Amino acid sequence: MTDLLAVPESRAFPLRRLLQPLLAARHVTLHTHVQADGDGTGSQAAVAAWLEGRGIRVSVVNPTxxxxxxxxxxxRQDLVADLGTPEADAALDDADLHLVLDTSEPGRIGGLAQRLDPARTLVVDHHPAGREVVGEVAVQDPSAAATGEMVYDLITLAGDPVPRASALGAYVALVSDTGSFRYGNTTPRVLAVAAELMTLGIDPEVVYRRLFATAPRRRLELLREALATLDSDEDGRIGWMVVPHEVAARLGATGEDFDGLSEHVRSVEGTEVALLFRETKPGETKISLRSNGAADVNAIAREFGGGGHVKAAGALVHEPAETLVPRVVEAVARALRG
Ligand SMILES: [Mn+2]
Known part of the structure; x- marks a missing residue:
């Protein structure tokens, strides 16, 4: 069997270039996109434990x-300082390098976009490159299943053993972005990396329980409200659910409560594109788009000012769901007609 753990050369070359400034830094701040997910935070955790082991100071500063x-x-919990706090300001001022993980787009990092000097900012991301990139040294590789996979590569390219805390972060990243090793991005290499991380002491059941098997009651109440709105177009190829702002506000639902909701829509037989419309506040709606492969939802999301991957994308639109839903459904129908 070929060495699945070997870093593909097309990825190794730019990652080695990024290693030089990273390992020469004194204090690195780590960042990910708004509404951080398991890949963004897992990647941050993996890098944090690794760099600290090398004697480099690390802070985690996220826009949300x-x-x-x-x-x-x-x-360590004291690594985290939310943007806008005095601790975050102090970390950003003291740092000589910034590393943005799991996005490269200024529009995805909220107020951080104004705080990061591109000349001192590196990017490691697995999304297709957008128009603008936040850092001057950016490694963007859509062939990676998760940013966490690239972080694992970064540590091994440095010639370092993967610390156990880094293994946990990388594993959480992989589980999150592959839908627990079920989505199409689950390559033989992903499973090989996951296996390697297990040998470093990761217990898949413990991670599963922490990520999925316990949820606040409001999350199930949110699911019940969302399922009540389940709808589809005439031939059932496009499905969607809508969560109005008043529902989320009544339940006290947070961003993470919405993770995975669109999978319920996608699971309906015959669905090719699943949509979730979530009003984040009155007059503002977040769209999550999931494709079973027939349509490029990244292209559709870009029509509405967002982006993402071919099979999973999102957009934030300043418009109530009521008027936005028919416009997005029509755009998806157009894409499916090809
Ligand atoms: Mn990701």
Whole structure:
């Protein structure tokens, strides 16, 4: 069997270039996109434990609060300072290097976009490159299943053993972005990396329980409300659910409560594109788009000012769901007609 753990050369070359400034830094701040997910935070945790082991100071500064449900992935809670706090300002001022993980787009990092000097900012991301990139040294590789896979590569290219805390972060990243090793991005290499991480002490069942098997009651109530709105176009190729702002507000639902909701829509037989419309506030709607392969939802999301991957994308639109839903459904129908 070929060495599945070997880093593909097309990825190794740019990652080695990024290693030079990274390992020469004194204090690195780590960043990910708004509404951090398991890949963004897992990648941050993996890099944090690794760089600290090398004697480099690390801070985690995200544009929106670090999700409580993902705190377990960090080896130290005091690494985190939310943007806008004095601690975050101090870390950003003191750092000589910034590393943005799991996005490269200024529009995805909220208020951080104004705080990061591109000349001192590196990017590691697995999304297709957008128009603007936040850092001057950016490694963007859509062939990676997760940013966490690239972080694993970065550590091994440095010639370092993968610390156990880094293994946990990388594993959480892989589980999150592959839908627990079920989506099409689950390559033989992903499973080989996951196997390697297991040998470093990761217990898949423990991670599963922390990520999925416990949820606040409001999350199931949100699912019940969302399922009540389940709808589809005439031939059932496009399905969607809508969560109005008043529902989310009544339940006290946070961003992470919505993770995976669109999978319920996608699971309906015959569905080719699944949509979730979530009003984040009155007059503002977040669209999540999931494709079973027939349509490029990244292209559709870009029509509405967003982006993402071919099979999973999103957009934030300043418009109530009521008028937005028919416009997006029509755009998807057009894409499916090809
Ligand atoms: Mn990701």
């Amino acid at each position: 609060p670090f999700p409580d449900s993902l705190r377990f992935v960090l080896h």
